[in-house]
Amino acid sequence: MLPPMISVAEATRLVAATIRPLGTELLSLSLAAGRILHEDLRADRDFPPFNRVAMDGMALRYDALVAGQREFLIAATQFAGQPPVTGTPATAAVEIMTGAMLPAGLDTVIRYEDLLFRTDETGQRHATVQALPPRAGHNVHRQAADRQCGELLVPAGTRLEPAEMAVAATIGAATVAVARRPRLAVVGTGDELVPISAQPAAHQIRRSNALMLQAAAWQAGAEADSFHFDDDPAVLHQELPALLAGYDAVVLSGGVSMGKADFLPEILQELGVEQRFHGVAQRPGKPFWFGARAGGAVVFALPGNPVSTFMNFYRYVQPWLQASQQPAGVAATGRGPVPAVLTAPIEFRPAMTHFLLVSLEYSPDGRLLATPERAGGSGDMASLLTSGGFLELPPEMEHFPVGIVLPVWRFRE
Numbered sequence: 001m002l003p004p005m006i007s008v009a010e011a012t013r014l015v016a017a018t019i020r021p022l023g024t025e026l027l028s029l030s031l032a033a034g035r036i037l038h039e040d041l042r043a044d045r046d047f048p049p050f051n052r053v054a055m056d057g058m059a060l061r062y063d064a065l066v067a068g069q070r071e072f073l074i075a076a077t078q079f080a081g082q083p084p085v086t087g088t089p090a091t092a093a094v095e096i097m098t099g100a101m102l103p104a105g106l107d108t109v110i111r112y113e114d115l116l117f118r119t120d121e122t123g124q125r126h127a128t129v130q131a132l133p134p135r136a137g138h139n140v141h142r143q144a145a146d147r148q149c150g151e152l153l154v155p156a157g158t159r160l161e162p163a164e165m166a167v168a169a170t171i172g173a174a175t176v177a178v179a180r181r182p183r184l185a186v187v188g189t190g191d192e193l194v195p196i197s198a199q200p201a202a203h204q205i206r207r208s209n210a211l212m213l214q215a216a217a218w219q220a221g222a223e224a225d226s227f228h229f230d231d232d233p234a235v236l237h238q239e240l241p242a243l244l245a246g247y248d249a250v251v252l253s254g255g256v257s258m259g260k261a262d263f264l265p266e267i268l269q270e271l272g273v274e275q276r277f278h279g280v281a282q283r284p285g286k287p288f289w290f291g292a293r294a295g296g297a298v299v300f301a302l303p304g305n306p307v308s309t310f311m312n313f314y315r316y317v318q319p320w321l322q323a324s325q326q327p328a329g330v331a332a333t334g335r336g337p338v339p340a341v342l343t344a345p346i347e348f349r350p351a352m353t354h355f356l357l358v359s360l361e362y363s364p365d366g367r368l369l370a371t372p373e374r375a376g377g378s379g380d381m382a383s384l385l386t387s388g389g390f391l392e393l394p395p396e397m398e399h400f401p402v403g404i405v406l407p408v409w410r411f412r413e
């Protein structure tokens with residue numbers, strides 16, 4: 001028998017109570033894209049580190065232009081990567097390339113497009129300024145204009161996305177401290193399920209949940225191994241202990257409702273997994289069972305209907321995975337539900353949370369619009385293909401009018 005169901009809020013709280021940091025590892029930056037940073041990254045130099053020439057052309061003293069000089073002797077040519085030219089006479093200039101360090105004493109760069117060059121009879125080159133720069137410092141990216149040496153650039157807890165990778169590389173963070181990836185075992189159960197390469201008999205279907213869960217786990221930054229066990233208590237008793245001991249979390253699908261072959265809640269408890277709840281006032285996904293083993297894995301035993309498995313993963317497992325990768329005391333940012341505007345009225349009378357598949361698009365004025373999908377219930381896995389997320393309709397309401405703003409859990413980028 002299912003005990004009385006708890007609310008989604010309470011289930012969320014009980015799942016969150018099992019979150020603990022899983023540890024830190026040092027990784028070469030080249031392998032760290034997508035990882036959660038476990039150290040602060042600070043500027044090791046000013047940004048930019050020197051007065052950086054921003055246009056190909058000629059560097060000169062702005063004062064000379066103010067004094068009326070227009071033609072300049074090219075005293076030297078300097079490329080990016082070369083030490084700055086020294087000793088340029090006050091009335092001369094340096095032909096210079098983007099990325100070069102501005103020579104001491106010079107302060108302004110005129111681009112080639114605004115110069116006219118000539119070579120005199122002695123072979124020396126001169127350039128005449130055709131268009132005056134608006135101010136001293138034109139076309140120079142000043143040292144420390146963007147960030148100062150020592151400034152905090154990327155705080156611990158940030159995901160290393162491409163922008164963070166660029167900044168980490170430029171400060172020389174060749175090795176970074178990042179979260180260890182959570183290790184997940186995803187397990188499909190059920191005798192009706194055959195391998196995906198098999199031709200199912202009329203009464204059989206192919207195993208799809210474990211591969212779906214594995215892909216979703218990878219998307220959330222976890223390592224995930226996939227297993228399948230039949231609905232056989234002896235097999236489950238034999239196989240599950242190694243998973244409970246060897247993984248941070250075990251995510252099972254199927255075998256948790258009232259059926260005669262729904263053994264998992266009992267077996268998990270026999271194997272020392274303490275039940276935290278069984279049954280959540282939500283549709284779909286009501287028979288969700290959750291437990292934890294002291295010093296071992298957290299167990300999400302998700303209802304087997306594919307849409308139930310899918311939504312429970314995104315609603316409970318994914319936030320757990322993300323929070324487990326945060327450094328101690330740092331909340332996960334940037335993930336979780338976002339507000340969306342309902343575009344068609346919905347009635348839902350049961351006093352439970354309703355997770356409603358929606359397609360998502362932006363209105364011309366930039367609001368995220370959620371349109372209910374015509375889905376066939378928790379077995380209709382094809383409805384996931386045309387959906388971008390699911391709305392969380394709170395249990396205390398029955399009528400959801402057009403225009404109401406509700407949280408949506410997105411499962412596509």
Ligand SMILES: Nc1nc2c(c(=O)[nH]1)N[C@H]1C(S)=C(S)[C@@H](COP(=O)(O)OP(=O)(O)OC[C@H]3O[C@@H](n4cnc5c(N)ncnc54)[C@H](O)[C@@H]3O)O[C@H]1N2
Pocket residue numbers: 188189190192193205206207208209210253254255256257258259262284285286287302303304305306308378379
């Ligand atoms: N008497 C009751 N029956 C059911 C209840 C209930 O409260 N009382 N709840 C229903 C709800 S809601 C759901 S959801 C399902 C969940 O049941 P289980 O978690 O025990 O899942 P199964 O019975 O094993 O499977 C349900 C369904 O999903 C298919 N499935 C399962 N695993 C996979 C997989 N790996 N790949 C693809 N498809 C899978 C399975 O074949 C079934 O069709 O229980 C209701 N019953």
Ligand code: MOO
Pocket residue numbers: 282283284285286287303305308309378379
């Ligand atoms: O709760 Mo079940 O997951 O509705 O189909």
